[in-house]
Amino acid sequence: MKRSEINKALKEMESMLKMQQIYLPAFCHFTPEEWKEKGNEYNEIRDNMLGWDITDFGLGKFDEVGFSLITLRNGNVKDNKYKKPYAEKLLYMREGQTAPMHFHWNKMEDIINKGGGNVYIRVYNADEEGDLSDKPVSISCDGKEQTVPAGTQVLLRPGESICIPPYMYHDFALQEGTGPVLLGEVSMCNDDQTDNRFYEKIGRFPQIEEDERPYRLLCNEYPLAK
Numbered sequence: 251m252k253r254s255e256i257n258k259a260l261k262e263m264e265s266m267l268k269m270q271q272i273y274l275p276a277f278c279h280f281t282p283e284e285w286k287e288k289g290n291e292y293n294e295i296r297d298n299m300l301g302w303d304i305t306d307f308g309l310g311k312f313d314e315v316g317f318s319l320i321t322l323r324n325g326n327v328k329d330n331k332y333k334k335p336y337a338e339k340l341l342y343m344r345e346g347q348t349a350p351m352h353f354h355w356n357k358m359e360d361i362i363n364k365g366g367g368n369v370y371i372r373v374y375n376a377d378e379e380g381d382l383s384d385k386p387v388s389i390s391c392d393g394k395e396q397t398v399p400a401g402t403q404v405l406l407r408p409g410e411s412i413c414i415p416p417y418m419y420h421d422f423a424l425q426e427g428t429g430p431v432l433l434g435e436v437s438m439c440n441d442d443q444t445d446n447r448f449y450e451k452i453g454r455f456p457q458i459e460e461d462e463r464p465y466r467l468l469c470n471e472y473p474l475a476k
């Protein structure tokens with residue numbers, strides 16, 4: 251991705267958050283210059299990859315496959331120093347964007363439509379080989395349990411949510427004509443290095459072409475403590 255694309259996506263998500271009257275912690279507003287001066291007191295943010303995350307999954311088609319997100323809090327499954335057993339994210343998608351099919355080996359998460367348009371979450375079980383199973387899928391949406399055919403797109407309107415357990419494949423797509431969507435994610439600890447299993451072989455973090463100065467640093471770009 252070009253840095254200019256990332257900067258634009260960051261500002262677009264900031265505008266959506268303002269519209270929804272959702273406020274961010276101070277570290278989400280630090281400039282790259284301010285990060286250079288931050289000491290060890292901010293190591294929780296560095297070590298647990300809190301903050302901004304804009305990705306096209308290495309495909310170079312951000313307007314079609316990609317999303318913008320912020321990790322607000324997170325524990326760390328590899329470092330006992332951090333005791334939080336949970337994570338929280340905000341995700342933003344515009345119309346035309348999708349997020350690829352994947353599951354998590356360990357993480358259970360709730361995906362919540364926080365506002366804007368409507369989002370489809372397509373669900374499959376994973377079979378023993380890690381492929382898409384054709385067996386029906388048991389889901390829980392806001393406390394309602396039900397069984398749906400494999401490949402069902404579950405529609406989430408603002409305020410609605412779905413629980414995604416480990417080994418449940420899922421992808422994201424917006425309902426055409428309803429506008430961009432702000433999603434929340436409440437989950438067990440997040441580990442983007444080892445806990446994602448994408449159905450198709452893709453990346454997680456983008457390669458960045460530096461065509462302008464960064465507006466904010468991404469969660470994998472922080473400098474070491476001063």
